[in-house]
Amino acid sequence: MTALSAAAATEPTASLVQSVDWLAIAPVVVTATVALAVLVADLFVPERRKPLLGWISVAGLAAATALLLPLRAGDRSTFCLTGDPAACSYVADHFALVVQFLVLGGALVTALLSVTAVRDTRMPAGEYWFLLLSSAAGAALLPASRDLATLIVALEVASLPAFALVGMRRGDRLSSEAALKFFLSSVTATAVSLLGVSFVYAATGSLHLTQVADRLEDVPGQLDTLAMAGVALTLVGFAFKTAAVPFHFWVPDTYVGAPLPVAGYLSVIGKAVGFTGLILVTVIAFPAYSDIWGPALAVLAALTMTLGNAAALRQSADRPNSAVRLLAWSSVGQAGYLLVPIAAAAYSGRDQIGSTVAYALMYAAVNLGAFAVAALVARTKPLHRISDYRGLYAERPLAALSLAFFLLCLAGLPPGLIGLFAKVTVFRSAVDAGLGWLAVVMAVNVVIALYYYLRWTALLFRTPETAQAPATAPAKAPWPVTVAIAVTAAAALVLSGAPQLVLRFASGSLFPQ
Numbered sequence: 001m002t003a004l005s006a007a008a009a010t011e012p013t014a015s016l017v018q019s020v021d022w023l024a025i026a027p028v029v030v031t032a033t034v035a036l037a038v039l040v041a042d043l044f045v046p047e048r049r050k051p052l053l054g055w056i057s058v059a060g061l062a063a064a065t066a067l068l069l070p071l072r073a074g075d076r077s078t079f080c081l082t083g084d085p086a087a088c089s090y091v092a093d094h095f096a097l098v099v100q101f102l103v104l105g106g107a108l109v110t111a112l113l114s115v116t117a118v119r120d121t122r123m124p125a126g127e128y129w130f131l132l133l134s135s136a137a138g139a140a141l142l143p144a145s146r147d148l149a150t151l152i153v154a155l156e157v158a159s160l161p162a163f164a165l166v167g168m169r170r171g172d173r174l175s176s177e178a179a180l181k182f183f184l185s186s187v188t189a190t191a192v193s194l195l196g197v198s199f200v201y202a203a204t205g206s207l208h209l210t211q212v213a214d215r216l217e218d219v220p221g222q223l224d225t226l227a228m229a230g231v232a233l234t235l236v237g238f239a240f241k242t243a244a245v246p247f248h249f250w251v252p253d254t255y256v257g258a259p260l261p262v263a264g265y266l267s268v269i270g271k272a273v274g275f276t277g278l279i280l281v282t283v284i285a286f287p288a289y290s291d292i293w294g295p296a297l298a299v300l301a302a303l304t305m306t307l308g309n310a311a312a313l314r315q316s317a318d319r320p321n322s323a324v325r326l327l328a329w330s331s332v333g334q335a336g337y338l339l340v341p342i343a344a345a346a347y348s349g350r351d352q353i354g355s356t357v358a359y360a361l362m363y364a365a366v367n368l369g370a371f372a373v374a375a376l377v378a379r380t381k382p383l384h385r386i387s388d389y390r391g392l393y394a395e396r397p398l399a400a401l402s403l404a405f406f407l408l409c410l411a412g413l414p415p416g417l418i419g420l421f422a423k424v425t426v427f428r429s430a431v432d433a434g435l436g437w438l439a440v441v442m443a444v445n446v447v448i449a450l451y452y453y454l455r456w457t458a459l460l461f462r463t464p465e466t467a468q469a470p471a472t473a474p475a476k477a478p479w480p481v482t483v484a485i486a487v488t489a490a491a492a493l494v495l496s497g498a499p500q501l502v503l504r505f506a507s508g509s510l511f512p513q
Contacts, residue, residue, distance in 0.1 A: 019078070020078055020079070021076055021077070021078035021092075023067075023070060023071065023076070024071065024076040024077070024078050024090065024092040024144075025078060025090060025092075025144075026064075026067045027064045027065070027067045027068055027071075027100055027104060027140055028064075028137055028140045028141045028144075030060060030063055030064045030067060031060060031061065031064045031104070031107075031133055031136050031137040031140060032133070032134065032137040033060075034056065034057060034059075034060030034061075034063075034064075034133055035060075035129075035130050035133030035134045035137060036130075037056070037060075038053050038056055038057055038060075038126060038129045038130055038133065039126055039127075039130040041053060041056070041126070042125065042126025042127075042130075043126075045126075050119075050125040050126070051115065051118075051119060051125070053125050053126060053129050054111065054114065054115040054118060054119075054125065054129060055115070056129075057111050057129040057132065057133055058108065058111045058112060058115070060133065061104055061107050061108040061111055061133070061136065062108060064104050064140070065101065065104040065105055065108060068097055068100055068101055068104070071092050071097055072097065074092065074093045074094035074096075074097055075093075076091075076092040077090060077091040077092065077093075077146075078090050081208070084208075084211070086210060087146075087147075087206075087208040087210055087211050088146055088208075089145065089146055089147045089150050089208070090144050090145065090146065090150070091144055091146045092144055095143065095279075095353075095357070096143040096144040098357055098361070099142075099143035099272060099276050099357070099360075100140045100143055100144070102268075102269075102272050102360060102361055102364050103136065103139045103140050103143070103269050103272055103273075104136065104140055105364075106265065106268045106269045106272070106364050106368055107132065107133075107135075107136035107139070107265065107269060109264075109368050109372070109484050109487060109488060110132065110261050110262075110264060110265040110269075110368070111129075111132065112480045112481070112483055112484040112487075113260070113261035113264065113371070113372055113375050113480070113481060113484050114128065114129075114132065114259075114261040114262075115478075115480045116375075116478040116480055116481055117259055117260065117261050117375065120379075121169060121259065123168050123169065123170075123259070124168075127164070127168075128165070128168055130161075131161035131162075131164050131165050131168075132161070132165060132265070134157065134161045135157070135158050135159075135160075135161040135162050135165070135265075135269075136158075136269070137157065138153075138154050138155070138156070138157025138158030138159075138161075138273075139154075139158040139269050139272065139273050141153075141154040141157065141158075142154035142155060142158060142273055142276055142277060143276045143280075145280070146208060146209050146210070146280070146284070147207045147208045147209060148197045148200065148201070148207045148209070148212070148234070148281075148285070149197075149207050151277055151280065151281070152190070152193065152194060152197060152237075154273075155190070155193075155237060155238070155241070155273060155277060156190060158269075158270075158273050159186055159190075159241070159273075162182070162262075162265075162266060162270065163179055163182055163183040163186070164179070165258065165259075165262045165265075166178050166179040166182050166254055166257060166258040166262060166266075167179025167180075167257075168258075168259060168262070169257075169259060172257070174253075174256060174257040175257045175258065175259075176257075177253065177257060178253050178254045178255075178256065178257025178258060179254075179257065179258075181250055181253055181254065182250050182254045185240070185247075185249070185250045186240060186241075186250070189236050189237045189239075189240035189241075189247060190237050192233050192236040192237065193233065193234055193235075193236050193237030193238070194237075195233050196229070196230045196231070196232065196233025196234035196235070196236065197230070197234055198230070199226050199227070199229050199230025199233065199234075200212060200227065200230035200231065200234060200285075201230075202223070202226060202230075203215075203216070203219055203223045203226050203227035203230060204216060204219070204227070209280060209281070209284045209285040210284065210285075212285045212286075213284060213285050213286070213287055213288065216231075216285075216286065216288040216289065217288045219288075227289070228289060228292060231286050231289045231292060231293065232292065232293075232296075234281055234286075235278065235281065235282070235293060235296075237277070238274050238275075238277035238278040238281065239274070239278070239300065240274070241270055241271070241273050241274025241277065242271055242274035242275055242278065242335050242338070242339070243271065243274075243304070243331065243332050243335050244300045244301075244303075244304045244335055244336075244339060245300060245303040245304045245307050245308075245332075246303075248304065248307070248308070248332050248335075251328050251329075251331065251332055252311075252325050252328045252329060254266065254328075255267070255324050255325070255327065255328040255331075256321045256324050256325060256328070256384075260324070260371060260374055260375045260378060261371070261375065263324060263327075263328075263371060264367070264368050264370075264371030264372070264375075267327065267328070267331045267367050267368075267371065268363070268364045268367055268368050271331065271335060271338070271360070271363075272360060272364070275338055275339075275342070275356060275360060278297075278339075278342055279342060279353055279356065282297070282342060282345070282346070283342075283345050283350045283353060290345075290346035290347075291346070293346060294343055294345075294346025294347060295343075295346075297339055297342055297343035297346070298340075298343035298435055298438050300336075300339055300343075301336045301337075301339035301340045301343055301438060301442075302336070302438055302441045303336075304332060304333070304335050304336035304339060305333050305334075305335075305336025305337055305441070305442065305445040306336070306441065306445055307332065307333075308329050308330065308331070308332030308333030308334070308335065308336060309329075309330075309333040309445050309448045309449045309452075310448070311329040311332070312326050312329035312330045312332075312333060312449070312452050313448060313451060313452050315329070315386065315452070316386075317385065317386040317387040317459070318385060318386075318387050319385065320383045320384065320385060321383070321384045321385070322384070322385050322386045322387075323374055323384045323385060323386045323388070323389070324374065324384045326386060326452065326456070327367070327370060327371065327374070330410065330449070330452075330453075331367065333445065333449060334363055334367075334410070336442075336445070337359060337423065337426050337442065337445075338356050338359055338360060338363070338426075340355075340356075340426050340427075340429060340430050340435075340438060340442060341353060341354075341355035341356040341359075341425075341426055341429040341430075342356055343430075343433075343435065343438070344429040344430055344432065344433035344435060345433075346433075347433035347434055347435065348429075348432050348433040348434075352429040352432070352433065354425075355422075355425040355426050355428075355429045356426075357502075358422055358425055358502045359422040359423075359425070359426055361495070361502050362409065362418045362419055362422045362492075362495060362502065363410075363422075365488050365491040365492045365495065366405075366406040366409040366410055366416070366419065366488065366492050367406070367410070368484075368488050369402060369403075369406045369484075369485060369488030369489055369492060370403060370406045370407065370410075372481060372484040372485045372488060373399050373402055373403040373406070373485060375481055376396070376399055376477055376481050376482075376485065377389060377392065377399070379477075379478075386456060386459065387459070389403070389456065389459050389460055390459050390460075390462050390464055390465060391460075391461075391462055391463055391464030391465075392460045393460050393461045394463075394464060395464075396477070398485075399477070399485065400460045400461070402485050402488075402489045403457075403460060404457045404460055404461075405489065405492060405493075406488070406489075406492065407453045407454075407456055407457045408453070408457065409492055409496070410449075410453055411446075411449060411450050411453035411454065412446060413450070413453075413454075415496060416492070416496055417496040417497075417499055418492060418495035418496045418499050418502065419496075421499045422499075422502075423442075423446060426442070427439055427442055427443070430442065
C-alpha cells in the first residue's frame, strides 16, 4: 500500500517534467550568456583592453544569428503543456525565425556601429554591451513566445535595458531627459497591458495563445465585457513599442537624446518587438475579437502614417538634430504602413501578415543603413543637421550614394525596388481586405513622404556652401562603421535585385492554419 501511495504521489510530479529543446532556444540562450560573460569580464579586463568586450559581443551576436540556420525547417517547439502538447510557450516556427534573424542581424549591425561610439564617447563599456545584448536576447525571445506571460516578460527584457542605453551618455541633459521620458511612458503602457492580460486570464483561465483563442470563441455572457476590455488593454503596450499614434510622443526626443547606434537600434529592433507582439496577440490569441482590434488598428495606421509624415515634412534643414528628428518622424510614418497588413488580417485572414514581415525586413536594412551613414557624418559634424549633408558626395562619394539609396528605398522609388515592392504588397493587402479608404490614405502619405526623402537626397549631390581647401581630406572612416554601411547597403541591393527573397512571405501565411 505504501509503494502504491508513493507511486501515486510521484506520478503527477513526473507528468509535469518537460523536455527542453536546447537547439530551439540556442539563439536566445547564447545572446544572454554572452551578455553575462561580458558583464563579469568587465570586472577583470583593464581599461586599455575594454574594446575587447565589444568584439566579444559582436562575435556572440554573429554566433547567435548563425544558430538560426539549423532551425530553418521551422518545426521545433519546447516548454509545452504535458496535458496539451499543442500549447507551447516557445515555438521556433518560420515566423519566429524570420523575426529573430531581423532582430539579431539588426543588433549585430548596431554592435558594429557601437564599437567606435563606445570608445569615442567614453561610455562604460561593460554596462553598454551587457545592456545591448540583454535587450537583444529579450527581443529574440519575443517572436517565439506563445503565452501571454512570456510575451510580457520578453517585452520588458527587451525594453528595460533600452532605457539605460538611451541615458548612457552621462552628464548629457538631453540624454537623461530622453531616458526618463522613455522610461515613464513605457512603464505606464506596460502597466496597462498587464491589466489587460489579467482580464484575459480571468475570462479564459489560460495564458497560452492557442488556448486563449479557443476559449474566447465561447466566453460566457457575464465575462464578455471583461474579455473585450482585456483585449483592448493588452494591445496598448505593443502599440507603444511600435510608436503608433497616440503612443508616439516619446520617439523624437528619445532618438535625439540617445547615442546614434542606440537610436538606430530602437528604430528597428524596438519596432520589430512591438509589431511581433501585436501580430501574436491579434492573429493567434484574439481572432474572436477581430471586429474590435481590426477597425482600431486601421484607424491607428491612418493616424500614424499621416502624423509621422506631416511632422517629418516640417523639419528645418538648419535646425540642430534635424536629421535625427526627420529619421524619427519618418519611422513613425513607416510604422503606419506596417500596421496596415495587421489591420487587414482582421478582414481577410492571417495570410496578410507576410506583408508586414516583408516590409519590416526591408525597413530594417535601409533604416539601419541610414543611421550608419549618420553616425559617420556625425564624427565631423556633430550637430546632426540635414544641411550638414550638403555636398556629401564630393567628400564621401560611397557614403552619399549609400544614403541616397537608403532614402530612395524608404520612399519606394527606383532603384530601391525592394521599397517599391514592399509598399505595393502593403497597399494590396489593404485593397484585398476591403479597406479602400486606408489604401487611399496610404497613397497620399507615400506622395507626402516623397518630398522630404527626395529633398534630403538632392542635398547630398549639391555643391558645398563653403569649398574645402585642396589640401584637406575627409578623415578616414572607422572600419566597423564602414562594414555596417556596406552590410546594410549590400542587403538592400540584394533585396532590390531579388525582391522575391522577401516578398514570397507576402504571398502566403507564415503561420500554420
